[in-house]
Every structure is written in C-alpha cells, then in structure tokens.
Amino acid sequence: MFLARASDDAGVNLTDLSTRELILHRDELRREYEALQAQRLALDLTRGKPSAEQLDLSEPLLELPGAGKHLAGDGTDTRNYGGLRGLLEIRQIFGELLQVPTEQLIAFGNSSLELMHECLVHAVLFGVAGSVQPWGMGTGTAFLCPVPGYDRHFALCEKLGMKMITVSMDTAGPDMDEVERLVAADAAIKGIWCVPKYSNPSGIRYSAQTAGRLARMSTAAADFRIFWDNAYAVHHLTEARHSVSDILGLATAAGHADRPFVFGSTSKITLAGSGVAFYGASPANVEWLTGHLGKRTIGPDKINQLRHALFLETAIGVHAHMDRHRALLKPKFDLVQGTLAEGLGDSGVASWTVPEGGYFVTLEVLDGCASRVVELAADAGIALTAAGAPFPYGKDPDDRLIRLAPTYPPLSELAEALTGLVVCIKLAAIECLLDDPGTG
C-alpha cells in the first residue's frame, strides 16, 4: 500500500547483496550504530503532538474572551450552567467543516476520544437508537478495525472486551468487498472505525466510492454504527484542501440516517489539551447521546467554546489558521521524505507514505523487522511508537509497520532522529536478511 521514493543517486539495494557483502555492511552499520549510541540522544517521535511553535499560533486564546465578554451571540451567559449541546457560534463554524448541519452537531468537552468512549459505553450499557438490546460487554459485540489504524480506537474496543476484526486498507480506504461481506453476514458486528481523511497512520483518504458503499451497505445488525473520526478534517500538508464525502448526507440519502457518528475536535487546530470536541449525527442519535450526557453533567465549558469562536471566527478563519500550521509542519514532513529517500531510497528494505495531510508518516520495513527497528532506535535514545501500535492488541501480524510522528520535535532534533533511524532500519534489515537476531 505504500509509496517508496527513490533517491536520485544510485544507492545499494541491500536485498541484492550476497551474505558476505551483507556481513561487511552489517559490521559497518554496527560501527555507525555504536557512534549513534555514543551521542546519548533523547529524541521522541512517538505521539502526534503539536509543537510549541504550533501552539503559539493560538496564543490569543490565552487571554480570550476578555473581561466582560462572557455573553454568547444569543445572550447566553457562558459562565453559568447549562447549554448541553454547546454554543451555537462554534457549532456553526465546525458544522461547515465537518459536513454536519449545525442543529445536528454538538460541541462538548475537550476530547473527541471522550465522546467516542461515551458513545461506546452507552451503547454497551443501553444500546443505541434501533438496538433491540444493549450491545453488552465482551465478544458478543464486534467492531471492524481497518488496519493500520489508530491505537486509541482499538484500545477502547479492547477495554470493553469487544472482538476486533481487522480489515485491510488500500489508498481508497478499507477493503469494501470484505467490509460488505462481513457486515452482511454477522449481526454481532456493530461498528467500524474510520479516520476518513489523512488517516492515522497511513495518511490515505477514503474515496467517494468507499464512503458511498459504507453509507449504503446492508448490515445484519440494525444498529450498526460508523465511527467517522474526522480528526484531520482541515489538517492539510499541501495547498490542496482535499475533501472527503459527506457521510451523514450519504447515509441519510441511503435510508441509514442513524448509521454515522461523526467526530472531530480542535485539539490539533488550537490547543491540544484545551480544545473543543464535536459529535454530529442524526437527530435521533443527538437525542440519544445528549440524553445520556445530560445525566452526567450540567453542560460543557461554554467559555472555552466562546473563546474558540472569537478566535477562529469562521470556517474560512480556520482554514487560514491551518495554513499557518502547514507552514510549520511542511518542513518537517519534507525532512522526513528527504532523509528517508537519501538514506533508504534504493535500499530495497523500506518504503513509506507521502501524506498530503494529517500527522504521520508510515514506514514499511521488511517483514518481521519492525519491532527490531523500534528496539534499536530506543537503545540509541530515539523513542518511536511501539511497533504494532496501529493494530488491534498492538500486534502487527507481519511486524513491518512503524508510525512516525514528526510534528513535535524541533527541526534539528527531528533531523538527528531521522538520521539515526536510517541506521537502525538498515541494521535491522541486514540482521533480518542474515537471519541474525542481532545482539543490540
């Protein structure tokens, strides 16, 4: 599924070498690796966190809304209790960006993951609109997990004991033949995880055809839900502001209005810990979720929503703001591409994605080799996301994918980490090719 990028200069393709040549290369790489270890690095490419410079872009939020500015557009005193669905002005901005009618979008809390958890827990305990009974804990409920995917999605299913059924992905989204076959046959399959745009970690975008088939497909479960986590809706890395299909509109048109749960947040737009999260769905689903939320809280932090509305102003304002993020992120992603191409382009032992948005680059190394790369990197002071993280239970059956998160470190640290990573990848590859477990 991944696109390797060859460098211009002719490098050595490691897979073409004889055992003797491989041993010579290995010995040289071990010396490079020892030199790397001697640098005593402490670098971190583990998580999709914005950098301090990105957070600086939202500096005005630290003094908004400002003294005396606590009234929302409709006169609501944002300081007091109430307003379970969130402020109209922030829902208007993000309804447009998330393709959800304002009246069907709620703004709640600082974490879309929390809203996903809330949906799952209440489905488990009570069922959703259309359920004949609660989903229940345990393997009586199954979820489709397109892989590679987002580890925190899978962790929610794991926590609730749900069965996770992996489905492979290509550059247009999940294998829809397989998805259609599975959901038609098994009423225990209650949902599917989707990150439709600039997917975590592969960066792919669901095609219109994929979205249409998800919206239309026949499911054995009457209460099937698409968890449409549009986490990177406006997080472009090129000038092309790619769009994905309006899943809510498509499903509604197909007679499955209750099927999609749309999620989003400003965590990677404004401030990662202090943003606003969103949930969009059919009127029946909004009633369902707010009915549950209303028992557990007297309302979200409306001042933070007002603060965000004052700062971002409009959907156009969000796009302009994201252009400033892009200016900071593009050099980092370019550095990843450049360093990997230069170090590994002709090596035959690695390929990687060239994302046009989102927060990650996914590396594909030789089968059985990914966890060794992560181990070598860790021992050289370069922390990578655990190999296997993009798979249910953290287990990559082929042990070949590594998620790189280049956004957080400064450019100079990123360069050091990537240069070191190239050494680790090559060394692990030669060990694999030699069937040598290595000694670290």
Added chain:
Amino acid sequence: MFLARASDDAGVNLTDLSTRELILHRDELRREYEALQAQRLALDLTRGKPSAEQLDLSEPLLELPGAGKHLAGDGTDTRNYGGLRGLLEIRQIFGELLQVPTEQLIAFGNSSLELMHECLVHAVLFGVAGSVQPWGMGTGTAFLCPVPGYDRHFALCEKLGMKMITVSMDTAGPDMDEVERLVAADAAIKGIWCVPKYSNPSGIRYSAQTAGRLARMSTAAADFRIFWDNAYAVHHLTEARHSVSDILGLATAAGHADRPFVFGSTSKITLAGSGVAFYGASPANVEWLTGHLGKRTIGPDKINQLRHALFLETAIGVHAHMDRHRALLKPKFDLVQGTLAEGLGDSGVASWTVPEGGYFVTLEVLDGCASRVVELAADAGIALTAAGAPFPYGKDPDDRLIRLAPTYPPLSELAEALTGLVVCIKLAAIECLLDDPGTG
C-alpha cells in the same frame, strides 16, 4: 428535622381554625392568589445556580492565564496533551480544602458529577478495587440514599437501574443505626451518597460521630464505597467556617482506605460551567480511576486549571473569595428567612431550615401538600424545584418537602417570588386542612 422560625408578631395558626374560619381564610387567599396571577410573574427558584453578580467575582478568569503564560510551575506546557492527574498547583490548593493529600487528588474536567458518573459506570462495567466481579447494571446493586438528597445523584443510580434504599437524615447526617444495619446485612449494597457539609437540600452537616461510624462500619460488600460529595466545602453563609471530618483519613485509620471517593469542584466557587472538578481517594482508587480515564482522554484542560491556580492562588485565597460570595448570598438567605417568618411563622403549616452554608433552604409543609404548593406557584409564574425531587425517583412519600434555591434571582425578584410563595403555601395548606383538592 427542620427548624421553624416564629415571627415576633402573633399571627394566625391555621391548624387551630374551625372549618368555617378556614373557608373564610381560603376565600381571602384565593383573591390574593388571583391578584398574584394577574402580575404575570416569570420567576425561577428551581436550581442552585450562582447569580451573575457571583460570576462577576471571577471576572479575571476571562483573561487568564494571559499571553505567554502557559507554563505550569513544574515547566509543563499546559497547552499540549497529557497530565492525566491535573496540574500540581491546583491540586495543592484543593487538596487542603477537601482534606485529601495532594498526591491522592486528581483535577479533571469541569464537573464533579461527571467524575461520579465515571466511577459508577466503571464500577458497573469492571468493578472497583476489591470487587470480586463487576457491580453490573440493575437491581443486583443497591445504593443507600439518605433523604432528602441531591436529585442528580439519584438520577445516576436510576439510569443504571440500581436499587435505591432511602435512609432518613437528622441534623447530624444519615440515621447511622439504620445505615450500619443495612450495610452489614446486604452485600448488594455497594455505596452511599453523602453531601457531608451544608447538605443539598437540607443544609445539615455530618457530625464527627456520623463520619467516624461511616468510616469504621462493617459492610457485607468488600467493595463498598462512600460517595463523599463535598460540593459545599467552602460555601459558608455565616462567619463560622464549619468543618467536617476527614473521611479519607478516618477510613484509612479504620483499615478501609479504599472506602471513600471524595468529590468536589469549583463550579460554585468560580464559574459554574467552566470550573475544575476533583476526585480524591486512596492510591489504589486513584490508580483505578486514572486507568479508566486514560483510555478515554489524553488529559484534562490544564490551561483552565492553571487559570484557576493563578486566580485563587492558595486555600486562603479561596476562603477570601468565598467571603465575597457570602456577602452577595447572605442578603438573599436573610430575605428567605424574613419573608417566611413574617408570612408563615405562626401559621402552623410550614417550617424550614436555617442553613449556615450551601445553596438551599428546605421547606416542610403539611403532609400531602408539597406538590400542590409547587403547582399553585407554577400557575402563578413562580418556578420551584419539582416536589419530590430530593427523593429517589422524584417521589416524596409524604409529599411535604420543597427545595428553595434562592441564589440565582436578583433580590427584588426573589422578594416577589417569596411573597407569592407564602400565599401559595397558605392556600394549599387550607385546601389540605379542608380536604379540598382545590380548583387552582
């Protein structure tokens, strides 16, 4: 359980009157009531909400932390992800106020009710430290509900289908003989709701003896929990800053360290919708809750916690701030006392609490009469909390308690509402004494 306050001037005791005299009084009160209706009031004493003037006290929060001021004391960039337990500086302030060691207190979200819900849901799904199995949904799990109590506590139990067992309260807390008898006999009883200081709605404070017995008592359930909702820990209405016992310390000393869950929030200290909530418990319980929270979120809004720490500064700062609340609230509570005493002091048909803190006055009217008072008031444009609200399922078996929430309306509106309420109470009482269902 309630303290009536007689007025100085001799009024008419309605319970002493003959039927003929009652009818004369009723006819006069009906004219007063019609005049009240003609005023077309739209007044609201339903919920314990702070007034706009109280919220104004926290005006600086609207522009804190201020540009460039995003680092916590330990260097944490509060803008980014992480920090599941919350910022040290806010936990230090509220650890002192909630009698919880800082390292055992977490600061999370904007709603203590949400944290209570989180504890209950995870106990239902997974059990708590010490559970041999999950609590499970339904009446296999029971909670002790001291009455009158907080309707939103009971609503959580109702939502999860738990059996609610009411226990009466006196001015020292729940009837501990009854509590001890029940929890010793029935392992299905997993918890008790407690608002130990300035209780919602009765205003009482748990005595040291009550707290000690709760901490020490033998429970058939090994995983019994006290939900100690210290919602009004610093919400004094007199100069006496009453304290309650340190339940966590007492339980720990008694060998039941895991028994208390302590909750609190700044909702009625700073901004009702945009405060900070707290959970304090044994190290094992803190591990348990954060283990669950960590699956559903990447951390709380740390900027809001920093904002609060900068504004409140210290526990002493919180007390000084609460003195300013008291200056605004005392005239309202005095008005309640004065109006009720003048209008009902010698009537023999109502008594009421004289709280020294918290947000409520509880009225006790003649048995079977409370819902009629609420109905009459509603029809005269005075919204009261539903009769029965302080009881599980909203059902007061004696139909005699009414919760008054005088904090939100301006003094002039409160005066109008109380004056009208007196008419409604007397009219309903005479209808009851005459066994006349009334015609409204």
